[in-house]
Amino acid sequence: MSVFVTCQQDNHDARHRNAEMENEKMSDKVWRLPLHAIAHGRAGDKGNVSNVSVIAYDEAGYAFIEACVTEAVVMDVFSQVGATSVMRYLLPNLKAMNFVIPGVLDGGVNESRNVDRHGKNLSYLLLSRLMLDIPDNLLAQDSPYRTPEIAAQYSG
């Protein structure tokens, strides 16, 4: 299941809000793309609890995902795989967030019937299924998402 959220601009601090207003003058274009377009991450397992890091490629991207990728949004994405709660930790120094998500490993690596018993793929659940309206200036100029082949798969 995909989850789509629009960013709550009010959550941005003033510095980034000003930067965005500047950028909006330059380009109003917005891309409806998965979080993967502007962030990366890795999933780890401990018992029946997964942790998924989400790391922005740059400072502006971090401000954007800190505002958009909330505990509630992540809970929506992970509800289909059994999440019982979501805890978010912020590491702005590292342009990173860490999500701790109990309940998503079908009992854990020793009990699970999932083909991926560790939930190694769960970073890509969040990166792929969380759709965002991403301002053009946050999408890298050489991003593969700008190529017609990939862009076509996310249009309409």
Add this chain to the structure above:
Amino acid sequence: MSKIVHIGNGAGFSGDRFDAAQALVQHLKSCDGPRYLMFEVLAERTIASAQKAKAANPEAGFSPYLDHYVTDILGDIQQAGITLVSNMGAANPEAAARRIHELAAEQGLKPFKIAVLTGDDVREYLDDDALLAAETMEGTSLAGRTICSANVYLGGRHVAAALATGADIVLVGRTTDSALVLGPLIHEFGWAEDELDKLAAGTICGHLLECGGQVSGTYFADPGFKDVPDLAHVGFPVTEVTADGSFVITKPEGTGGLISPATVTEQLLYEMHDPSRYLVPDVTADVTQMTVTQDASNRIRVAGVKGSLPPETLKITVCVEGGWLAEAEMSYCGANGLARAELAGHVVKTRMAESGCNQEIRMDVFGAYSALDGGILTDERRASLRFDDDYRLRLSLVSETRATAQKLHDELQSLYCSGPAAGGGFRGSVTEQMSSASVLMPRAAIEPHVSVRDVPAG
């Protein structure tokens, strides 16, 4: 010039590349100062399998890959004076030490001085009944289960005690993975128990190194987004640590891979929960103020790790027998492949229910829904799938009895002749499972039983 300790990690899990240590050894030979080579090869369940192997054969129960990892490097590390630290001892560090003595003798090397750390196997001094009755961190009950293994996570100070014997090689069973780095640092710098920021930095250094290439470009590549040079020949990481606890992560010259703020940050948060409270036996580490700076190409400097008092308890992983897992797969390719795969799944589910199986059967169809979907194909996703494509049905269940697991395997296999059109490529397995849970125990119940022993040659 102030002392720099160099530590390379040649393996990040029990099945990691066997040849990764060679470039590290060559790199370490060119460095001045104390040099260590570690191998981290012990997952939670690995030690339970090792206990079973030891029960069957008293000279087994250490890493089955020990020969692969160390045979080709023993001569070099002896000649260069590089100290080896590893948890290859698993359930039987003394037998692992004897095996290394044999390998050294076969190569005509001088005998190594090998120390082993014991006391992590708590069943040597705690009763099974007490362990089964203990409250688990997961909230599950172990009452009535059969224990396969129960090992406590020892810390860096325990590893340092083994190094203090002057050993060339230290073999341990269960310690925290990061203790394989923190131990040498405590030994070299004499960090005291109250030097918490340094202990925390050494712990995080170990955490970054413990998964081998995962900090230097493996498990990172996403072509077009995160490209990694020469992923086929990634250089495993080496750290350079100074007495104040600040450190650099780098890799041998001429190897593939990548060390960048992004690779370091991904590995930092790997298997971490609260980044302000990363608990190990020696310290509670806080990385929320940590900084990573690129010093040069493939050289990242880490600073700003903070420490506070360690937990008052130590963590024991108890592994118990856990039933049987059945996994079975069959492919349905081409026109209407998904419908044929789903029909096959429903046929098996029907026949399993009729045979009295009340275990829930997990159904996935690769190509349509699998690891990310919790066994559910949503309408939204179904609408996006192609009518003509390759689909592979997978069914799985966990059962207390082998017979039920075998039945699922056999029912899907029977669809070679008795299912929907053109099912092919059946693969299936039935494997015995182990469950595990964590139990916290006061240090006083553990630490008096931890000891270091020399294992002399021949």
